[in-house]
Amino acid sequence: MNRSELIEKIRERRSFLCVGLDTDLAKVPAKFLRAEDPVFEFNKAVIDATRDYCVAYKPNLAFYECLGKKGWESFEKTIEYIGNSHFTIADAKRGDIGNTSSYYAKTFFEVMGCDSVTIAPYMGRDSVEPFLKFDGKWAIVLALTSNEGAFDFQFQQLGLGEERLFEKVLKKTASWGNDGNLMFVVGATRPEMLTDIRKIVPDH
Numbered sequence: 001m002n003r004s005e006l007i008e009k010i011r012e013r014r015s016f017l018c019v020g021l022d023t024d025l026a027k028v029p030a031k032f033l034r035a036e037d038p039v040f041e042f043n044k045a046v047i048d049a050t051r052d053y054c055v056a057y058k059p060n061l062a063f064y065e066c067l068g069k070k071g072w073e074s075f076e077k078t079i080e081y082i083g084n085s086h087f088t089i090a091d092a093k094r095g096d097i098g099n100t101s102s103y104y105a106k107t108f109f110e111v112m113g114c115d116s117v118t119i120a121p122y123m124g125r126d127s128v129e130p131f132l133k134f135d136g137k138w139a140i141v142l143a144l145t146s147n148e149g150a151f152d153f154q155f156q157q158l159g160l161g162e163e164r165l166f167e168k169v170l171k172k173t174a175s176w177g178n179d180g181n182l183m184f185v186v187g188a189t190r191p192e193m194l195t196d197i198r199k200i201v202p203d204h
């Protein structure tokens with residue numbers, strides 16, 4: 001899904017809502033556990049209930065990978081069921097170099113058919129670039145996260161009076177792609193930071 005198509009979906013539904021599909025079998029209602037594929041059946045029910053109100057779905061890969069082959073099948077069926085009517089985010093937080101990164105991109109974009117994948121940029125440009133080579137696909141780079149550990153590195157100033165690390169990540173990463181293939185993860189618990197972030201990447 002390209003930028004203009006995504007914007008059209010947002011305007012059409014008058015919504016920015018993204019529904020997370022972090023399906024934990026320990027929390028799924030009992031009625032779904034009797035199904036052949038409880039994860040997919042639960043996801044299907046969530047999708048059916050929210051399809052008219054959201055523009056995106058975001059399955060977190062950890063909840064699928066831990067189930068092995070069956071989890072990957074649930075993930076694949078979920079993406080297929082969502083179809084092309086919504087933006088899909090593979091929340092995989094990949095971040096490696098060379099052929100490894102290229103194959104991660106191929107996995108989620110070509111094999112699984114996702115619109116985007118979350119990327120950790122710590123290893124630099126060559127860990128992100130392979131995800132930027134697919135038309136109509138997006139790299140969503142971790143810039144400022146909402147966890148307590150974010151203060152360990154992300155808010156650290158690089159020198160006296162200089163920018164913070166997350167600001168450096170935003171500026172540097174933005175130069176690798178464009179506003180048609182690159183987005184950023186900014187933790188929703190830090191709304192006060194959005195003004196500063198918008199100044200750095202106003203169009204992403």
